[in-house]
Amino acid sequence: MKKLYSLFLLLMGLLCLTSCGDDDYTYTAPETLNVTKADLYFTSSGGTGIIEIKSNNGLQATSSVDWCTVSVSGGVIAAKVAENTSIESRAGTITVSDGVLTSLVAVYQEGLACTIDTSTLKIVNDNGVNSSYITIDSSSSYAINIPSYATSWLSCIDEAGKVTFNLTANETEVPRAANVIITSGERKVTLTIAQYEFAGTWTADFLNSKGVSTTEQVEIADLGNNKFELKFKAPYANAPNPVFQCTYANGTYKIANGTAMGQYAVYYLFGIFSSEDGYFSWDTSYTYSSSFDVAEDCIISSVWR
Template identity: 30%
Template sequence: MKKINILWMLIGCLFLVTSCSDDDDSAVASLQVIKSDVSFTAIATTGTIEVQSNSAITAVSNQDWCTVTVNGNVVTVAVPTYTGLVGRNAVVEISNTLDSKVRVPVSQAGGVWYVNGDDLYGLSDEESTITIPVKSDYDYTVDMPAWITGEKVKEGYNFTLTENTTGNARKGTVIFKSQKGTKEITFVQFGVNDIAGTYEATYSTFGEGDDWVSETVKIELLQGEENEAVFYADGLSSIRGVVLPLKFDGETYQLSALNGQYLGFIESQKWYLYTIVRSEAGYVHADTSLSYPAIAELDVDDEELMPFFPFKDKKGFSFTGETGTIKSFIDAIGVYVFASKSPTFGNNNNLGYYDIFKDLSIKKIKADH
């Protein structure tokens, strides 16, 4: 009988050891993460951590910007919008009543925000579309004037500028706004149909004793009927009815006073009038391949855009003079008088300037009403 009792005691101890081992395994496995979604972009959002637990759970975060709430076995993690460039991290610690704990890392990426456009775009008066590259992790808005429309596209943001029919240059500023910052881009529409109008002309001319004196007059630029790129300066010459021709290049925004152009005939004096340029070297030239150029300037800070044309020859030209080949620059244009309809120099044919406009500049102004 003693042998039997000892056997049963051994069997009982074996069951006891087995039971204790099962309890320990259950305690270790009483809390585990089943699923988590807590890697965030820079935008404010929420994610969840789902756990398996044998008892109620609690959760805490080690960072103030990362907040947690618990509902059953689900921990909801919330993060605000982050405007930093470098990502940040937090840890959420989940515990249950059996003192089991798990730690789950949380990450939020730095935000990307850039508008990869120039500050200023110059465009023609025709309707046009331009795409501005934009990459943003943030929601953003775009403010724009009524004559510009826009939409988000895969490449960024498309702007469509309606045709400018105002008769003047115009500007419009679009403003990108996000939590990260703002970006302003200004569009300017300007073309051949914005040239005509009233201008203030400033230049130097001959005074007493052939000294240079400065003068300012109001003139009109009239657009040609047959060629829209040709304009006529009315009021620049002191001879009533004489208009000086100019030509506008819409690609380079250059307005050129044309040289060697027949302006008319004064019957009473038997004078033939032509436009003639003068070089800095003091020579006069009738060559029609020459011109007195000006590149349009627009001050985008002005409330109304008014083109300004400072005439200046930057390329220069070469010609044969009394001392050989001379390189010079055009610094004036004027109304020149000839004795015949041929604008040639010599044999008493060239009678001299009637008007001369040195260092000429013209700026469009509001017309008087």
């Protein structure tokens, strides 16, 4: 019994020592530098921000990322951030020390944001003097490149993101167009601006009913209200000329399937196109579309699909 009583007193003593030790312990956070100002949030265009430190010792600073460089002048650290040409945002840290204390300061930069509104751009212009514009909203600088072969008739003026394209009158009687390239960081947009009269004589390359490649002249007439008529050469003697009517909207021409093309003897003719799978349909909701492409040699071509 005496042994049990002694053991009980010993355990109580240990418990008291442990409890007293827990009550006397307080956590002390590591001491850091006194950062009075940190302006390190950047848009994609980059720039310079500062960190202000209150310290009696000389400061040293290092950056964890190569796109942010730092320099020290007294109690001020300047952080220079390069342009971010990626759409991804990025972050890093700047470590500041006075030889005794150290602080970590975060630096953050937004990704590139660039929108180009082309809804007001005239892709296809007639041969007269013309102008239309686009709107660019970019968080970084951008460049507009008009190819050298088009600078004699096509120019642009940028007024705070409203870019107006001006076209001189086309007196050459030859269709002309240019691929204008807009770049902002890693983003690249190509705009085609053309000037010609769709009505007139064009050269058509196509496969005839026997699958043989054929080239012939096609006469295109302007019917008004953005409607045109394409007249091909008659396939047989005394046969009528195949005539296709198409509509135009925003640089794209469309021919409806299953439309009437006239009469040949006792036959009524309709224009019906085959699909890529070789099937035919009378459905007039199907259309074949075409828009114009411009090659580097300024040759304009159009493929109907």
